[in-house]
Amino acid sequence: MKLLFKKLFYLIIMLFIISIISFLAINLAPNSFFASGELNPNITKESIEHLKAIYGLDKPLYMQYISWLKAILHLNFGISFSSGSLVKDEIxxxxxxxxxxxxxxxxxxxxxxxxxxxxxxxxxxxxxxxxxxxxxxxxxxxxxxxxxxxxxxxxxxxxxxxxxxxxxxxxxxxxxxxxxxxxxxxxxxxxxxxxxxxxxxxxxxxxxxxxxxxxxxxxxxxxxxxxxxxxxxxxxxxxxxxxxxxxxxxxxxxxxxxxxxxxxxxxxxxxxxxxxxxxxxxxxxxxxxxxxxxxxxxxxxxxxxxxxxxxxxxxxxxx
CATH class of the missing domain: 1.10.3720.10 (MetI-like)
Incomplete structure (x- = not known):
């Protein structure tokens, strides 16, 4: 039983580390879904900024991570950029x-x-x-x-x-x-x-x-x-x-x-x-x-x- 608790603690710690690495890697990627031309060639910069605000992408990176982590703890993986559906339902x-x-x-x-x-x-x-x-x-x-x-x-x-x-x-x-x-x-x-x-x-x-x-x-x-x-x-x-x-x-x-x-x-x-x-x-x-x-x-x-x-x-x- 002691071994099982240690393994569960190890799982939580590793998931936390993986979440940080994955989040940073994704946000450091060279391209973005909201980059010019990804949505609509005629979309304005104001519209893009409005979309970023809706998804919380206008906040500092650490605040984005904290918000995302809190949502993950409630099994809320956010909303898909492409389909507009809940990520949880998609998965x-x-x-x-x-x-x-x-x-x-x-x-x-x-x-x-x-x-x-x-x-x-x-x-x-x-x-x-x-x-x-x-x-x-x-x-x-x-x-x-x-x-x-x-x-x-x-x-x-x-x-x-x-x-x-x-x-x-x-x-x-x-x-x-x-x-x-x-x-x-x-x-x-x-x-x-x-x-x-x-x-x-x-x-x-x-x-x-x-x-x-x-x-x-x-x-x-x-x-x-x-x-x-x-x-x-x-x-x-x-x-x-x-x-x-x-x-x-x-x-x-x-x-x-x-x-x-x-x-x-x-x-x-x-x-x-x-x-x-x-x-x-x-x-x-x-x-x-x-x-x-x-x-x-x-x-x-x-x-x-x-x-x-x-x-x-x-x-x-x-x-």
């Missing part, structure tokens, strides 16, 4: 698809990497190990956006097996067909995220298992006549979970950050695509809202990883 509308995309990908990355890494280590120097190692190296070196474009060209444009973009091709009537269509649209994006993520983790698991197999307790377990399944269950997996779960927690920012590119490529209307469009439009309230929520989800993921490790090993303490 909540797109958050579920991004969470589905990333959580399902992380689960698959964990399961597949664990299986391939263990199998490769148990068959070291054999054909299966060499194939797994080469595929992992290919995964590690393959840019996700390039793989996405190749898969779209082959399976969507030429073979017409999968849809090119979006998440729906049928009307939302709540039927099984609608949900199956939704899953069908997510196969290529999830495949890209998983393939790009399993390479490094598979190689890491393989190296860990090879080291574990050299341990004395594995030698004694074999001497006692334990089967491979028993050794795997009682000796290999318990020693694998802590470092692998820790690595997954640390890889969360990369997975969530990568969704910006993939959602743009596959035209998935999630937080990643919203961030991309908002960046192009200099829609700073939306950008700031997404940055804070993404930081919160990333820090929360790391805390959950620590809680899981504490559950697996009560003596675990890295606070």
């Amino acid at each position: 909540l509308q797109r958050l579920p698809i991004t969470l589905i995309l990333n959580i399902s990908s992380m689960i698959l990355i964990f399961v597949i990497s664990l299986y391939l890494g263990i199998k490769a280590a148990l068959n070291k120097s054999k054909t299966s190990d060499k194939v797994t190692t080469q595929l992992s190296l290919l995964s590690f070196s393959m840019p996700s956006f390039y793989l996405a474009l190749i898969l779209i060209l082959i399976f969507a444009v030429n073979l017409k097996i999968f849809p090119i973009a979006g998440v729906h091709s049928v009307k939302d009537d709540g039927s099984l067909t609608y949900y199956l269509d939704f899953i069908w649209h997510l196969i290529l994006p999830i495949f890209v995220i998983v393939f790009a993520g399993i390479g490094s983790l598979t190689l890491y698991v393989r190296s860990l298992v090879i080291e574990i197999l050299k341990s004395d307790y594995i030698f004694y377990a074999k001497a006692r006549g334990l089967s491979k399944k028993q050794i795997l269950r009682y000796y290999i997996l318990p020693n694998l979970y802590p470092p692998v779960i820790t690595l997954l927690g640390l890889s969360l920012p990369g997975v969530i950050g990568g969704s910006v590119i993939l959602e743009s490529i596959f035209s998935i209307d999630g937080m990643g695509l919203l961030f991309y469009k908002s960046a192009l439009a200099h829609d700073y309230p939306v950008i700031m809202g997404i940055l804070i929520i993404t930081a919160f989800l990333t820090l929360l993921g790391n805390i959950l990883a620590d809680v899981i490790l504490l559950k697996l090993n009560p003596n675990y303490n890295n606070a």
Whole structure:
């Protein structure tokens, strides 16, 4: 319980630091939504100053930050410059698809990497190990956006097996067909995220298992006549979970950050695509809202990883 409170305090402090850095970075950006020509070529300077006053941008920078921070504490992320809608509504509308995309990908990355890494280590120097190692190296070196474009060209444009973009091709009537269509649209994006993520983790698991197999307790377990399944269950997996779960927690920012590119490529209307469009439009309230929520989800993921490790090993303490 003490560890959990420390982690929550760490989350609050880190969010505060991230908010300051993000706010300063956004306000030091060279262009502005209210720059001449961004709204209307014929807009007057007086009108621009009036708009800035409405959004509180005529105040000193520190006062803008304090006002924004107070609003954030009440879950008020402001109003979008582009759409005029509440930033909170814009984000909540797109958050579920991004969470589905990333959580399902992380689960698959964990399961597949664990299986391939263990199998490769148990068959070291054999054909299966060499194939797994080469595929992992290919995964590690393959840019996700390039793989996405190749898969779209082959399976969507030429073979017409999968849809090119979006998440729906049928009307939302709540039927099984609608949900199956939704899953069908997510196969290529999830495949890209998983393939790009399993390479490094598979190689890491393989190296860990090879080291574990050299341990004395594995030698004694074999001497006692334990089967491979028993050794795997009682000796290999318990020693694998802590470092692998820790690595997954640390890889969360990369997975969530990568969704910006993939959602743009596959035209998935999630937080990643919203961030991309908002960046192009200099829609700073939306950008700031997404940055804070993404930081919160990333820090929360790391805390959950620590809680899981504490559950697996009560003596675990890295606070």
